[in-house]
Amino acid sequence: MEIAKKITLLFAILSAIIISLLSGFVWYFSNEFAFEDFYKRLEARVNIAAQLKLYEDDNNSVYAKMRNQYLERLPSEKEYIIEAGKPEIKVDIVLPKSFYNRINAGLMARYRTDNHFYAGKFFRNNKSGYIVVVSANDPVGFRELKDLQKILIIGFFLSVILSFVVGWKFSNYMLMPLRNIIKSVKKIKAENLHLRLDVKKGSDxxxxxxxxxxxxxxxxxxxxxxxxxxxxxxxxxxxxxxxxxxxxxxxxxxxxxxxxxxxxxxxxxxxxxxxxxxxxxxxxxxxxxGFNGKNQPREKVRMDELLWEIKDSVNQVHPDSKIEIDFSSLPEDEEQLTLKVNKNLIKLAITNIVSNACKYSDYKPVNIILESKSNILSIAVTDQGIGIPESDVQHIFEPFYRASNTNKFKGYGVGLPLSLNIIRLHRGSIAIKSQEGIGTEIKVVLPIIG
Structure with a gap:
């Protein structure tokens, strides 16, 4: 399954779960509180019925008149006066024991079955105790609740469909850059490796x-x-x-x-x-x-000590060489001079550079400067030799390439490419600055990785 379809399906499922929980929440509380007002109207009628039928009061005629004028009769409204201790007198249905238990506790009791509502309370006059129950239907509230149920069900399915559409659009929008990358990568083959992907600004x-x-x-x-x-x-x-x-x-x-x-x-x-x-x-x-993906064995090496070893090695091959090592810029912390490298390879790389400096300068003084700043260690090798023609500088790291002014010097054009490979293998870089007839400076830059 494509990623876009997976995202859309997951988005729709999550949306359906959230919407169903929200709909259930709305339905539950609507069902609990939708008939609160109707129950209060029933309870008012319970109190009025008790006043009119259980108590002899001069104001009863006024109560009766107010009820007839201002209280509309509810659908299927009925009143029941049950004398306490005579349970054989029943209402139109068998009310649950919890209903009567609440009444016996002196509280107003409520009960609903479908669309039929009951409210009751215990009253006592001079003669005896009585339970007054009033029942009625609430077609309007029940119909509103049914309508809400339909709306929630229809809204649920419409919301799921909408979330599916929105999820599809959203996933396509988010994956469009990835599709563009795939399309661009498919165009790149061995014969057009110079092509590159369009990188948008940002860090996403x-x-x-x-x-x-x-x-x-x-x-x-x-x-x-x-x-x-x-x-x-x-x-x-x-x-x-x-x-x-x-x-x-x-x-x-x-x-x-x-x-x-x-x-x-x-x-x-x-x-x-x-x-x-x-x-x-x-x-x-x-x-x-080369970059063959193999892990070369590495060890911690003090680079200032390694430079002395390199100087001795070059002096053995070129006894007339004059190598000067400048340690004036060394840091106090020796950890800033210690690299985790393959000692043999890194020694070979720097030895090639120093040996070339001696050879192509007719054994004039060669200066080596070691510096360490901001977790970067640099080794600059400067000679006073023949220099490199400007047109040749860009090619000197190509295997077997030799500058046009090196004919009288023996060489094979392999030393610098080999050094570059080794330095890159250690995540470093080589910079070169040269002027023909004056000299060359090659700087090796290596990261200090703990």
Whole structure:
């Protein structure tokens, strides 16, 4: 069943329950109090009948005259004078014992059967005690009660129908944004992943859903583009050393009598094999650091201590490197320097950045600044190297892409994409600022999550 139908049905059922309770409430109290005025009229007639028939008074003639002139005779009105102690004198029906018990207690008693009403009270004169009962019909009040019953029944069914219609309109109105999202999502396919959902202003659930879809589409589009670039570049990068190795093997086979040529060919094969191994290792690192949904093991790491380890690692690979670490902006609370990360991966990411800074600056001083503010930890790596041309900055995080001014430096264009994947895996980001011929600053921003 569709959500709109479920909402409509639930709305109609709840409305029916509420309306039925309200109708029952109205009916109960109407039934209880609808005849209150008629009972009072009967009770007045009980008192007048007792006065006229049980008491000898000079004013009885006046009472009788007033009754005849001002009190209309009720439909089927009857009077009964029952002497106390003679229960054999009956009224037109057998009244319940509770009726007489109330009279014996000195109170005015009431009783109704269908549309016939009774009121009675005990009176005592000089001779004996008497029970005076007056009965009559109330066709007007009974008819009004019947009319109210019909109105409530008709109103109940009309209200349920109306609530069903209103519920249907309401559910359609509330689900219209969701239907629009579904319709828009159905239009998005692999060939048009650049399309996005229209996000309305506000913080309601529909806006959040559309924004979540857009974020997912951003990741999917990035993944598709990365995959396409990865396959294209990887095939090119792998083909080059394999072609060289194949050519050198043929050359060595032809120069079977020339040991010098064979030696040079074998050295070339060795270099290209090492290059191929490095590329494959980098490709494996890229694959393992991607958003594959796997939970990487994490531990708490002091980032200031990790930077010293990174400095030592880079100095071992590049002994001529000059790395300076600036801790002048460190907070007093060491918790602001501690991150829960995968230590090996985060170390690899920052090491790649620092190593590139040393390599592309011809081993001029490289400055690392560690800061921690508002639950955000940042590591800024600044060099005085060749910089990155403005046209190349937007591509440097693409696998195997190398800037146009890096020809004299050995590299494979995998380090920065690998670092970006690792930083994103830790919910962080990388910002870059560079000027050709002056230097580059790469800032890694990571959230401090307890």
């Amino acid at each position: 659930e529909m806006s959040q859903l559309a924004e979540t879809f857009n974020n997912m589409l951003n990741r999917l589009e990035t993944a598709f583009e990365t995959q396409n670039n990865f396959i294209s570049n990887a095939s090119h990068e792998l083909r080059t050393p394999l072609t060289i190795i194949s050519g050198e093997v043929e050359l060595a086979m032809k120069a079977s009598d020339d040991s010098l040529k064979q030696h040079k060919a074998l050295l070339k094969i060795k270099d290209e094999s090492e290059r191929l191994e490095h590329i494959l290792t980098s490709l494996l690192g890229l694959a393992q650091s």
